[in-house]
Amino acid sequence: xxxxxxxxxxxxxxxxxxxxxxxxxxxxxxxxxxxxxxxxxxxxxxxxxxxxxxxxxxxxxxxxxxxxxxxxxxxxxxxxxxxxxxxxxxxxxxxxxxxxxxxxxxxxxxxxxxxxxxxxxxxxxxxxxxxxxxxxxxxxxxxxxxxxxxxxxx
Amino acid sequence: xxxxxxxxxxxxxxxxxxxxxxxxxxxxxxxxxxxxxxxxxxxxxxxxxxxxxxxxxxxxxxxxxxxxxxxxxxxxxxxxxxxxxxxxxxxxxxxxxxxxxxxxxxxxxxxxxxxxxxxxxxxxxxxxxxxxxxxxxxxxxxxxxxxxxxxxxx
Amino acid sequence: xxxxxxxxxxxxxxxxxxxxxxxxxxxxxxxxxxxxxxxxxxxxxxxxxxxxxxxxxxxxxxxxxxxxxxxxxxxxxxxxxxxxxxxxxxxxxxxxxxxxxxxxxxxxxxxxxxxxxxxxxxxxxxxxxxxxxxxxxxxxxxxxxxxxxxxxxx
Amino acid sequence: xxxxxxxxxxxxxxxxxxxxxxxxxxxxxxxxxxxxxxxxxxxxxxxxxxxxxxxxxxxxxxxxxxxxxxxxxxxxxxxxxxxxxxxxxxxxxxxxxxxxxxxxxxxxxxxxxxxxxxxxxxxxxxxxxxxxxxxxxxxxxxxxxxxxxxxxxx
Numbered sequence: 038x039x040x041x042x043x044x045x046x047x048x049x050x051x052x053x054x055x056x057x058x059x060x061x062x063x064x065x066x067x068x069x070x071x072x073x074x075x076x077x078x079x080x081x082x083x084x085x086x087x088x089x090x091x092x093x094x095x096x097x098x099x100x101x102x103x104x105x106x107x108x109x110x111x112x113x114x115x116x117x118x119x120x121x122x123x124x125x126x127x128x129x130x131x132x133x134x135x136x137x138x139x140x141x142x143x144x145x146x147x148x149x150x151x152x153x154x155x156x157x158x159x160x161x162x163x164x165x166x167x168x169x170x171x172x173x174x175x176x177x178x179x180x181x182x183x184x185x186x187x188x189x190x191x
Numbered sequence: 192x193x194x195x196x197x198x199x200x201x202x203x204x205x206x207x208x209x210x211x212x213x214x215x216x217x218x219x220x221x222x223x224x225x226x227x228x229x230x231x232x233x234x235x236x237x238x239x240x241x242x243x244x245x246x247x248x249x250x251x252x253x254x255x256x257x258x259x260x261x262x263x264x265x266x267x268x269x270x271x272x273x274x275x276x277x278x279x280x281x282x283x284x285x286x287x288x289x290x291x292x293x294x295x296x297x298x299x300x301x302x303x304x305x306x307x308x309x310x311x312x313x314x315x316x317x318x319x320x321x322x323x324x325x326x327x328x329x330x331x332x333x334x335x336x337x338x339x340x341x342x343x344x345x
Numbered sequence: 346x347x348x349x350x351x352x353x354x355x356x357x358x359x360x361x362x363x364x365x366x367x368x369x370x371x372x373x374x375x376x377x378x379x380x381x382x383x384x385x386x387x388x389x390x391x392x393x394x395x396x397x398x399x400x401x402x403x404x405x406x407x408x409x410x411x412x413x414x415x416x417x418x419x420x421x422x423x424x425x426x427x428x429x430x431x432x433x434x435x436x437x438x439x440x441x442x443x444x445x446x447x448x449x450x451x452x453x454x455x456x457x458x459x460x461x462x463x464x465x466x467x468x469x470x471x472x473x474x475x476x477x478x479x480x481x482x483x484x485x486x487x488x489x490x491x492x493x494x495x496x497x498x499x
Numbered sequence: 500x501x502x503x504x505x506x507x508x509x510x511x512x513x514x515x516x517x518x519x520x521x522x523x524x525x526x527x528x529x530x531x532x533x534x535x536x537x538x539x540x541x542x543x544x545x546x547x548x549x550x551x552x553x554x555x556x557x558x559x560x561x562x563x564x565x566x567x568x569x570x571x572x573x574x575x576x577x578x579x580x581x582x583x584x585x586x587x588x589x590x591x592x593x594x595x596x597x598x599x600x601x602x603x604x605x606x607x608x609x610x611x612x613x614x615x616x617x618x619x620x621x622x623x624x625x626x627x628x629x630x631x632x633x634x635x636x637x638x639x640x641x642x643x644x645x646x647x648x649x650x651x652x653x
Contacts, residue, residue, distance in 0.1 A: 060246035063253055092214035098279050099217055099260055103253025125252050126616060127640055129283035129437040129484055129591050131464045133457045149441045149479060154588060154642070156439045156482065171457060174464065176437055176484040178589055178640065180616070280462060281486055283437050283591035283638055285618045287611045303595045303633060308434060308488070310593045310636065325611060328618065330591055330638040332435055332486065334462070368554035371561055400522035406587050407525055407568055411561025433560050437591035 043077035043147060046118045050076060054115045061107070069104060071111070077147035079111040085139050096136030098173070101143070101161045105130060105175040108145030109157035113179040116150050120184040126154070128177035136172050138165030145175075155179040197231035197301060200272045204230060208269050215261070223258060225265070231301035233265040239293050250290025252327070255297070255315045259284060259329040262299030263311035267333040270304050274338040280308070282331035290326050292319030299329075309333040351385035351455060354426045358384060362423050369415070377412060379419070385455035387419040393447050404444025406481070409451070409469045413438060413483040416453030417465035421487040424458050428492040434462070436485035444480050446473030453483075463487040505539035505609060508580045512538060516577045523569070531566055533573070539609035541573040547601050558598030560635070563605070563623045567592060567637040570607030571619035575641040578612050582646040588616070590639035598634050600627030607637075617641040 047053065051074045058064065058071045064081075067089060073080040081104050083089065083096075091097045106128055114123045145159040161173035201207065205228045212218060212225045218235075221243060227234035235258050237243065237250075245251045260282055268277045299313040315327035355361065359382045366372060366379045372389075375397060381388035389412050391397065391404075399405045414436055422431045453467040469481035509515065513536045520526065520533045526543075529551060535542040543566050545551065545558075553559045568590055576585045607621040623635035 057246060061251065062241050062244040062248075063251035066242035087216050088220035090216035092211060094216075097215065097217035097257070099253070099257025102256040102260065103251070106253055106256065125286050127283065127285040127589065129281065131281040131457075131484060131486060132279050133459070133464055148482060149439075151441070156441055158482075158484075174456060174466075174484065176439060176466075176482065178439060281435065285611075285638060285640060287613070287618055302636060303593075305595070310595055312636075312638075328610060328620075328638065330593060330620075330636065332593060365554060369559065370549050370552040370556075371559035374550035395524050396528035398524040400519060402524075405523065405525035405565070407561070407565025410564040410568065411559070414561055414564065433594050435591065435593040437589065439589040440587050 041077070043116055043150065045076040045115060050115045054079065054111050057114065058107070058111060063103065064107060067100065074115060077112055077116050077150070079108045079115065079145045081108045081143045083141045096141045096163060098132055100141065101132070101136060101173040102130055104141065104143035105145065105159040105161050105173060106177065108143040109159040109175060109177040110145070110179055112145035112147050113155040113157050116147055116155070117181055118183070122182045123155070124180045124182065126178040126180050128175050130173055130175040132173050134163070134170050134172040136163045138163035138170070140164040142169070153181055155181060197270055197304065199230040199269060204269045208233065208265050211268065212261070212265060217257065218261060221254065228265070228269060231266055231270050231304070233262045233269065233299045235262045235297045237295045250295045250317060252286055254295065255286070255290060255327040256284055258295065258297035259299065259313040259315050259327060260331065262297040263313040263329060263331040264299070264333055266299035266301050267309040267311050270301055270309070271335055272337070276336045277309070278334045278336065280332040280334050282329050284327055284329045286327050288317070288324050288326040290317045292317035292324070294318040296323070307335055309335060351424055351458065353384040353423060358423045362387065362419050365422065366415070366419060371411065372415060375408065382419070382423060385420055385424050385458070387416045387423065387453045389416045389451045391449045404449045404471060406440055408449065409440070409444060409481040410438055412449065412451035413453065413467040413469050413481060414485065416451040417467040417483060417485040418453070418487055420453035420455050421463040421465050424455055424463070425489055426491070430490045431463070432488045432490065434486040434488050436483050438481055438483040440481050442471070442478050442480040444471045446471035446478070448472040450477070461489055463489060505578055505612065507538040507577060512577045516541065516573050519576065520569070520573060525565065526569060529562065536573070536577060539574055539578050539612070541570045541577065541607045543570045543605045545603045558603045558625060560594055562603065563594070563598060563635040564592055566603065566605035567607065567621040567623050567635060568639065570605040571621040571637060571639040572607070572641055574607035574609050575617040575619050578609055578617070579643055580645070584644045585617070586642045586644065588640040588642050590637050592635055592637040594635050596625070596632050596634040598625045600625035600632070602626040604631070615643055617643060
């Protein structure tokens with residue numbers, strides 16, 4: 038959870054965030070959708086499909102990582118000025134429960150927005166019978182590249 | 192790179208490692224293959240496909256994470272006794288170059304094998320015109336569950 | 346910040362947490378004090394001294410790491426049953442601002458309490474003229490050893 | 500271990516690396532010495548003292564973190580051009596054994612030198628009866644600030 042409220046520096050932040058996300062071949066291929074975009078916050082969701090599983094039929098940890106990385110990266114991107122782009126420098130993720138459920142949800146928040154580096158954090162929940170269980174948590178570093186076209190995280 | 196040589200405690204380590212990997216729906220869906228299995232070492236490879244890309248057409252960072260996590264996890268699994276299984280506790284990954292090339296290769300090594308926890312590390316390379324470029328590096332913690340069926344990392 | 350409320354399983358949680366902390370030679374040597382102990386939460390504080398600095402006279406990043414690691418570890422310890430001990434498996438820390446001020450404060454919270462592994466997170470603030478600035482943030486994994494004397498994190 | 504050989508861009512790399520280190524009040528206070536400096540590599544050592552311990556009388560994990568962070572940071576610093584400085588962006592450390600012994604040794608290597616960000620890794624060993632045991636391993640991100648005085652990591 039994150040109580041801090043941020044203001045976007047780009048009035049078109051939602052449109053460019055959604056546009057950038059829509060051009061990720063991998064996210065489209067995996068059926069991941071961008072559910073929510075707010076300044077400094079992004080939520081992604083993916084419905085269960087056999088192609089998204091590990092050997093027990095649960096959501097794969099690799100999917101949790103990819104979704105959390107992307108949610109956090111676009112949360113950072115939503116706060117950047119027009120023309121800026123972002124890159125994932127690194128992230129660390131803890132797995133806290135198996136991904137057993139009908140839907141996977143990744144939420145990314147900006148923790149500390151810097152001019153060059155933005156620190157974000159994210160939580161991944163699996164939803165089963167309307168109950169959300171935390172299955173992963175992430176701490177991430179994003180680099181901002183000013184005025185260099187459009188190249189969001191990933 | 193890793194100079195340490197380990198001995199497998201399970202004579203069938205290669206067969207069970209390959210078998211476990213083959214049951215990952217996500218890895219199959221993404222076209223990832225297990226190229227090499229040695230005691231404490233695993234190499235995975237994926238050929239370029241548009242479905243594996245981010246918005247610039249390079250290999251997606253989420254794929255690098257999923258492949259490195261899996262390579263490291265199975266490197267740990269290859270050293271466990273018969274009947275044991277492994278789970279990813281957590282990992283940290285640095286992205287060092289864009290994934291621009293024809294093939295992505297993830298190598299995972301055991302750094303320190305414990306009875307309950309195994310520390311591994313991994314490197315991801317992208318191959319373009321026969322030149323390997325390091326594009327990500329990982330440090331990972333794996334938990335060993337003794338005598339509990341077969342449930343490798345992920 | 347962390348909204349989750351936990352219940353201690355050991356009625357003496359505060360006494361044993363403070364007692365364990367008091368036996369860290371390094372913490373005493375550095376003048377670190379345990380300001381607050383609640384179930385799943387610990388706050389440590391250290392006043393400015395020249396011995397705690399890096400080359401610019403600010404609080405040293407190594408001190409931030411040691412204090413955050415200890416605050417998070419004892420936050421986990423406060424939730425363990427009688428007789429249990431904890432060990433730091435690993436942590437990751439982002440530095441977000443220089444430690445320029447009169448006092449350094451590390452807060453550790455339990456994020457997800459497991460039977461064997463506890464995931465915690467922590468924030469380090471520097472206080473200058475009554476203003477708190479976030480200078481580091483941590484995500485940590487703690488291992489619980491049941492019934493083995495008293496051996497908290499560190 | 501690291502096989503890569505780097506060339507220093509500053510002919511005075513050893514002198515400025517040792518000079519920067521000597522101005523860390525915390526390192527002096529803890530009795531840490533810079534044993535070796537090579538381009539892209541630094542080794543630090545600290546002899547056992549009761550002030551460096553946790554509650555069992557072993558070297559404190561906080562000291563391992565501070566020494567590994569500093570060794571890795573100065574390994575990065577040794578490769579920077581004249582006038583540059585470095586800052587720790589973040590690091591992740593796994594603890595692999597208790598610090599039981601007479602001397603603690605931290606080695607830091609550059610893994611991938613970038614213009615703005617340098618990825619390093621480090622190992623911490625405890626030495627007891629001439630036997631080195633790995634007790635921690637680190638993966639770290641360093642930021643380079645060009646032409647801005649002298650402000651090494653920490």
